[in-house]
Amino acid sequence: MPEVYNPQLGRKQSYPYEHRQQERDWHWGMVINTNRCINCNTCSFACKSTWTSGKGEEYMWWMNVETEPYGGYPMGWDMRLLDDLGAEETIFEAAEQGEKVKGYVAQKEEWEYPALGDDSVHGEYPEDEVVESDPEKGKYHDIWQFYLPRLCNHCKNPACLAACPRKAIYKRSEDGIVLLDQERCRGYRKCVKACPYHKPMYNPETGVSEKPVGCFPRIEEGNVPRCVSSCIGKTRLHGNINRGPKAGHPNGKKSAAKGRSPINYLAKSDEKVALPLYPQFGTRPQVFYMPPYHVPPEFLTQMFTPNTEQKRNDWPGSTYEESVKIIQQRVRNPSHHLLGVLQLFGATTRLIETYNVKENRVKGWDRKGKKVVDMPIEEDIEVREGEKWTNQ
Ligand code: SF4
Ligand code: F3S
Numbered sequence: 001m002p003e004v005y006n007p008q009l010g011r012k013q014s015y016p017y018e019h020r021q022q023e024r025d026w027h028w029g030m031v032i033n034t035n036r037c038i039n040c041n042t043c044s045f046a047c048k049s050t051w052t053s054g055k056g057e058e059y060m061w062w063m064n065v066e067t068e069p070y071g072g073y074p075m076g077w078d079m080r081l082l083d084d085l086g087a088e089e090t091i092f093e094a095a096e097q098g099e100k101v102k103g104y105v106a107q108k109e110e111w112e113y114p115a116l117g118d119d120s121v122h123g124e125y126p127e128d129e130v131v132e133s134d135p136e137k138g139k140y141h142d143i144w145q146f147y148l149p150r151l152c153n154h155c156k157n158p159a160c161l162a163a164c165p166r167k168a169i170y171k172r173s174e175d176g177i178v179l180l181d182q183e184r185c186r187g188y189r190k191c192v193k194a195c196p197y198h199k200p201m202y203n204p205e206t207g208v209s210e211k212p213v214g215c216f217p218r219i220e221e222g223n224v225p226r227c228v229s230s231c232i233g234k235t236r237l238h239g240n241i242n243r244g245p246k247a248g249h250p251n252g253k254k255s256a257a258k259g260r261s262p263i264n265y266l267a268k269s270d271e272k273v274a275l276p277l278y279p280q281f282g283t284r285p286q287v288f289y290m291p292p293y294h295v296p297p298e299f300l301t302q303m304f305t306p307n308t309e310q311k312r313n314d315w316p317g318s319t320y321e322e323s324v325k326i327i328q329q330r331v332r333n334p335s336h337h338l339l340g341v342l343q344l345f346g347a348t349t350r351l352i353e354t355y356n357v358k359e360n361r362v363k364g365w366d367r368k369g370k371k372v373v374d375m376p377i378e379e380d381i382e383v384r385e386g387e388k389w390t391n392q
Pocket of ligand 2: 163164165166167168169180184185186187188189190191192208209
């Protein structure tokens, strides 16, 4: 199998279609701040009512929210594959003879409980005691859970695409969105088996498979996907993950900011506070998560980093666990610039191509160079005269 460089692993890995790897100027990407998610599933219903409300699609939740550490849809989707993978192997390197990808087809009963494990916590409440977090432990909680919104990652090494013998799945050159051509599909379900995130799903009514479409009609019009615009917790930011610091003015318009997109700033070029989910699978997912800051870093390290002994020089810290701790501190106590970028989450339904932070204002421009956000970073706080509140 040919080899491609995977920056999320810091090494080369095998992938069947190396010629599909050219970096595009514009690539679909998303950052999700897990600290803001309240498991309301507004995103899940917005997606379902838009895309999967037909016959045979009843079990299809292209967007779902799971409670970590015990939730999962389909049930146990991540642990099964992680247990089967060798310590330093991607799903492509671990493929059995005659297969392109190592995968698993979830059984009918594993798709029956989308909300299994909701709100279950890790750890036990001590009887007759008040639970307090110990500041000595760096504010990590003994008893914890958090919500993980899950969707198709529009991977740069898509396993679904690699596995389909009909070549019915393709990655669009204009924005990297991975689509399934239902006219070509013959229902072989290799894609269903191969995607480690379990997002392509078979429709028993039509006899062909379906997969998430990245809300491409909205992207083409310069709008963010439905799960992003509907999110009441303002957990998400969507845009061009490839737009780095050296890019010029969007569309050549001088009025707009030069340089990177806000999601590039968060996940790739500067703060690096947003991490891919299970990068060890080797698909280069393009949804990035800002990890919860109250959860012990050991758990997050195995979930959002390749979790190897190997050191990385493009992330903060000398070990992966250390990098997660640094990221948690950055998210808990954001710099003024990061605070500005966090204000862009949920600020507009237009897709923000570039942004700029100057003094107390953050501004954002769309792909045509039109200003779509202009807001203060910190509001003035007015302290009213009167009695001071005490807890005495
Ligand atoms: Fe394909 Fe799965 Fe990656 Fe989506 S998350 S592009 S379905 S491998
Ligand atoms: Fe290919 Fe998946 Fe259809 S493997 S033939 S796209 S079911």
